[in-house]
Amino acid sequence: MKKRSGFTLIELTAACVLASIMMVALLRVVIAMAGESVQLRQQEFDAPAAGNLAARLHDDLINARGMAVTPDSILMAGFVGEDLRAGQVRYQRLRRSQRSVLVRRQGQRSELMWIGFAGFQVTVYEQDDEPRSPDPAGGGLPAVPSRFRVTLVDESGRVLCSEVIDHHAP
Structure with a gap:
């Protein structure tokens, strides 16, 4: 009997299984790279x-003289806005059609600042120890701390900004 050259059925099956495993592994790598590309x-x-x-x-x-912080908003009074006139401005998290948004309000004007906003975190480092006479521009709000960090976070937990504010005395 003459021996034929070629592959047996078992060898072909093993090659197909190995090729399938390699394709699945390669597909996972491509999917991971595509996800990272979208994030970048x-x-x-x-x-x-x-x-x-x-x-x-x-x-x-920096231009505020009074500030009140809640989990969903920061209200400031002082010389706020582009024109630096005495007034109030509020940064507020609102729910709009399945998403949280950050809105900045000054007087009658509202601006959408961020879509997918999760919240604020304010950490006070230094507070003035000596009592100050109330600043009329502070709008009756508590005085702004001397030194504090404000952090804004989006819905995915990513920090949008985190900054230490060294507030000047009035």
């Missing part, structure tokens, strides 16, 4: 917006 694109897009949000909040906090 989102962060690249969000970075300028988060920078603008941080700059706007920083300016409002």
